[in-house]
Amino acid sequence: MEALQYSAIRKVKEIVGRIKGMDISGYKDDFVARRIRARIIALGLKTLGEYIRYLQRNPSEADKLLDSLSINVSEFFRDPWVWDVLKDIFKRIIAEKKIKVLRIWSAGCSKGEEPYSISILLHEILGKRISEYSITIYATDIDRDALRSAEKGIYNISSLRNLSKSLLEKYFIKIGPASYMVKPEVKKLVKFKRHDMIKDPPFMFMDAIFCRNVLIYFSRDLQEKVLRKFHMALRTGGILILGASEYAFGDALKMFKPLNTRARIFRKI
Template identity: 40%
Template sequence: MIDITETNFKDDDNEFAVLRAVIKKQIGFNCEEYKKAHLKRRLAVRVRANQSKSYKEYADLVLKNVDEMQKLKDCLTIHVTELFRNPEMYDAFSRIVIPELVKNKTISKNIKIWSAGSSDGEEAYSIAIMLREFLENKSGRYGISILGTDIDENILRKAETGTYKSEQLKKISKERLEKYFVKTDENSYQVINELRRQVTFKNHDLISGQKLSGFDIIFCRNVTIYFEQTLQERLYLDFYNALNDGGYFVMGKTETLNGPASKLFIPVNPGERIYMKKR
């Protein structure tokens, strides 16, 4: 939160509401239902950088300075992720969920997965690797489609390349690195084409974007934690409706399945926040 005493900052609720409206209109970032404390912490970074004395002063700057508008967007859409982040979740999912999912694919061999809030694609590609390792030489029998969505177009363009720095691959074993990545320079690796073809990326706003559907699995981890509870509950219902019967929903470990949707899912592994849609 901005330290008013230290910065002589005018923390006015009306001006804050105006700035949120500017952000929504000019940047396309719908922050109306973000937790106020979280949003103010993010805004404080740019407010301090520009030594603005009020939300109005900063809003005026954003409206006339394209460079600052982009810096604000980058600040609001900070992406903290890595391949196989929380590896214990992937282990549990691979042991418990994938065998059941594949066993039930008796008629249609298509597997459709949504990585919501996919950032630069690390989760989506981790899922692709996890499926390939389980299916091995049978993977060609299945139509695997993984959709990664985010509101940041720049980060989506990066995701499409499937290229990562060595530090982003620190949880990747040497065997996986050699099997599923190609070294492109001294400090960068790219996901092999065969896996990249299974993954597509799309600009999509969870809050105000179109409703998606037809998925066997939805991953939305460490995203809803920033939203007010009313929005969380609405999104969980959206995910429920987007899943096929018996589909699986995976949340972040710090998130809680609340509201009406909590009665519509069966816990598969509560510790790893893995749930199944009731049939």
């Protein structure tokens, strides 16, 4: 967001503040600038000037921007019951595999909580047999700061609240009173990369794609476009996992069959 001028960012804050009757001037300019940039991309706009005009004509955009200010929020095993469902599904996928290769994509991986949860899940399913498999978890995000943090793999205990004590001890090293680092064997399966799911080409031949709590920030057209991309990226029979308030709709329903509707898990037709 180098090109964005801070006065223009302050103008956005002022407009949002006026529409919502609240003061958001305390948010850091750099942080808000990153979020505005994500909204500009999501809306298919090009410049900050266009965005300001869009915001003035569409006051509901203020809500979207406000929501997006907490867009990096994530945690290990988010919605734990979904991961119980996923454990059974991955056991089946692995049992059906003729070649011991697994390719998984965590799109919008934030600070790494999701891809590392996938890695832990696979370690739990496969145990010692994991060394027989070639597993790659591609973990991508547009936010470079989030990716830098993800690569470090250091977390506050608050984002680990869904892990049992035994899982915490098995897969993390305690490095401070409330901070933990993921063990090398968990990191080993995960490849972080900066990638914009809207404009960059998809990864291919995926067994599973996680894209949770990202599409909610996109317009309907853009959601459909991204879902088409994911369809292309998955192998036939591969699965797509969306967030709790997201759904495959419209044309996407011709491409994906719900596998578990409540858990938002779909299978490529």
